[in-house]
Amino acid sequence: MTDYGEQRFWAVGGGKGGTGKSVIATNIAVQLARRGKKVIMVDADLGGGNLHTYLGINLPKTSLADFLKNKDYRLEQVMVETPHENLRLISDANDVLGLANTSFLQKERFIRHIRNLSFDYVIIDLGAGTANTMLDFFLISNSGFLVSVPEPAAIENAYRFIRCALYRRLSRAFTDQPVKGLVEKLMYPRDGIKSVYELVEKVNEIEPETAKEMVREIKSFQPKLIMNQVQTEEDITLGESIRDVVLKFLGVRLTYIGYVSYDSRLKRASTKRLPLFTEFPNCGAAICIRNIVNKFLESKEGHIGYKGGGRLGNEEGFTTQPV
Amino acid sequence: MKRVSQLNLYEILNLEPKATKAEIQLAYSRLWKTYQPDSLAVYSVISKEEREDMLARIETAYNTLIDEMRRREYDRSIGINNFDVAQKPGQSESLFDIVKKVKEEDEDVQEMEKSKEAEDTLDPLSRNFFKSFRLRKGVSLIEISESTNISLAMLSALENGEYNKLPGRAYAVGFLREYARYLGMDFQKAKQNLFTWAKWEGAGL
């Protein structure tokens, strides 16, 4: 388990592009900052980052990639102020290749450094897709939020994201043969292993102790679903349906933590490049996000000091004690 | 972690063994929808066979658990002692209907709301103020009910001006306070609205 001390590390991702990850991440960060928490946002969008725009600032000159590529850089050098008190940004600054090829150790160094800074919350905005960098940040976080919208393609990608993240987690945790080979087959269900259930059963046949560990590993992966741009009651309950399918067929405990209504003013604000929630702090979408943050902060997991989540297998710096 | 084929009937419906009839009904209606051919939730992730198998299990679970005799028999067969499950009379049977009613009404109003989206201010004293306010926030009554522990029937009565269904003035104000707080609605204005209309209805609060 990764020990962040009191610091909370939240990642916002979810496969499909344009679902509202950045809008939601920005708003969560602004909400927390307004409550007097010290917050840092990290744009990890592999070259497509636009958090600076959403926060109403010009493209910063430095980026996360500078820090990752240069051992001498300190994080303070790549952070910029935002118009919001208590909220800083580490931008993505149109870095085209840097992040995509980051090694695990580079990411680990980043986590280590950010942990040493006195931020209460680290909010990392992931780009679309299931690149390993996205998955790793998602898995390293204490809490990973998955943003989807009520459209077939977005839901399909959310399922894919969950499957890929689980696969990544298992393949990092089980690096010894023969289990390693079995895990690899999970990604090719056509001629390999069709589900995590089958995987656990197969592992159980050869190494019962490892199978138990694997079950623990799977159970501790608990992404949070946010349905964005909902317009009907049906869109809202769709989140419940997704939760059920994920639990029963992917074996993953997805929590449906809330929805955000479709809000035309939000759309207008972003097309005009207005900083979103300074423009409409009380639009429906902002209130929905406030509800989600409230609800989550009240939950055990949202509580500062909660020690769960944040596991990416037995890498250096990350222990693998059973949860 | 269990395969679908290993889940008991309660697990199929995501219910606790002591679930009430109303909970069984609600779970059934949600899951039945989840596994329909046109459901967005199953698109791309499970096969037709898996989906149909799941539907059959949901059907069996519902038919067994909703029937007291069969449920008792089933409980015994899996070692659950459920005979003193308390069904709150009157309330549980109608909950499902209320949920359905609320939902249909919400959709109507939502249509209405969309057509007058340009209009930005709601009149806090208007008849429809509570519901319109809530719908603009995109919050469902079910959600408020879950969070405040006020029953759907009460919330629905409050919203629809059926004040005679509320247990009295003090309760109505209490419910309204929770309701307003959840929605971030100005409580004083909300109270004014309540008193305006409640008097007008002659509900004797």
Ligand SMILES: Nc1ncnc2c1ncn2[C@@H]1O[C@H](COP(=O)(O)OP(=O)(O)OP(=O)(O)O)[C@@H](O)[C@H]1O
């Ligand atoms: N609830 C909402 N109501 C209306 N518009 C929304 C809502 N959420 C997001 N949008 C709009 O959708 C667009 C995409 O949002 P955003 O940039 O947050 O998506 P993203 O998931 O971060 O995209 P990418 O994958 O490209 O990073 C923006 O124009 C934004 O204003």
Ligand SMILES: [Mg+2]
């Ligand atoms: Mg984005």
